[in-house]
Amino acid sequence: MCTTTGFIIETVIKLLVILLVFSALAGFATYIERKVLAFMQRRLGPMNVGPYGILQVLADGIKLFSKEDIVPQNSVKPIFKIAPIIAAASAFTAMAAIPFLPEFTIFGHTVQPIVADINVGVLYVLGVMAIGMYAPLLAGMASSNKWSLLGAARTVIQFLSFEVVTGLSIIAPLMMVGSLSLIDINDYQAGGMQNWLIWSQPIAFILFLLSGYAETNRTPFDLLEHEAEIVSGYATEYSGMRWGLFFIGEYANMFTVAFLVSIIFLGGYNPWGFIPGGIAILLKVSFFIFLFLWVRAAWPHVRPDQLMWLFWKVLMPIAVVNILITGLLLM
């Protein structure tokens, strides 16, 4: 009885911490994104709210919360209202199976910083993140706006394109590890930098990173809300906090993908030389978040047909060949 209660309390605390930390990080990431993009384009970015504009996040939050909540007249209202909740909820639900840090002890109590160590961790994370694509799809179809509808159509083609590559690219490292649990994958790479899966699976790493960019709708694959072509895509009719939920979902997904790539390919939270594991994984995740912004500053978008060409005709065959070669070498 006591252990069950303790487990429930511990899990609830973990849930709250993850929810609060990643909501705050999502807000802070928007500030970092604006600053990094600005520096790369020889601008200063936000400067006026607080020292170096650091309170801009707060100002934006207040603005989002106090905006009028507009639901368009001809929209399908229940679906229009539920779509942003799907975006944020699926992004946070996906984090349940991710071990964020190594085990640590606090007040004599050993904490595993993972909500649920299920044995199909990778499958669960990818599945729930894929459910998140329903949010732009439903939002776009319910908005009764042609830009939104185009955004929704692009969601479908993007989903059909990247999801195949995500699955196929991750099979090769999973074959080597022999487990779907992210903790097992992490432990497989223990013992230094030479054991990282990126050295044995560099192609799978690149493929998974590319489909991660497609999964989070980031440049160069942000067809869903391509400003120059379809105004704001599926989010055209959204304002205020509903739009904010989409935003939080997108940034939470960025963190999920960054954690996944760091854990699966870059040794996760194993100690890295003299750097302890907890700091090592934070460094890796920070680099991948920076890479997301860096790529956004540098690269142009692709067209929908280029996206389908890339994923179906180039990346999928490479992924299949990668699985074949890995299988032959493992035999």
Place this chain on the structure above:
Amino acid sequence: MDLTNYNNRDISKDYRYVKVDPIPTTPWEKFKRVVKRTFSCELFVGLWIVFREMIKFNIHTVQYPAEKLPISPRYRAIHKLLRLMESGNERCIGCGLCEKICIANCIRMDTKIDENSRKAVTEYTINFGRCIFCGYCAEVCPELAIVHGGDYENASEQRAHFALKEDMLTPIDIFKAGKQKEFPGFGALSKNADENVKKTPLAY
């Protein structure tokens, strides 16, 4: 401010011609282009360029309300009425040329004969809702009295602000402090104006 940079319109010496590869037509050529672009790491060149700019930190932002860019002396913003250098009297002689030439029909003036039987300007207004800032009034003014100033921040509660005579005329205390600037722009005298003046032969 030196005007040579404003007068030099020929920028063709800075032109650079970008070499463009021929567009591939056959599938084999397209494939070759994809392979070439993939393995020459063109994407990483793009990444390097933006990263280099971030490291250099050569910021071009002007933080507007705190910092302002210098504007050209020929910039045509809100008008000013100037005073005579020596006496401090108004330069405007009430000839009405600006009122006549104004193509937006926005200048109105009222004059009277004052006690010294000179023509005095009692009212002078410009309707800035109509003014198109063409600069004809400054160009036509024989006394360099109505000129364009550099005040481009003309947000106000009232449309009539800036537009009355007392708003445009140089205040007497600023004039006495020697802060009235001569107008170098539209309709102003050129630097070698003195050389161009032919002295009137005075026979009497």
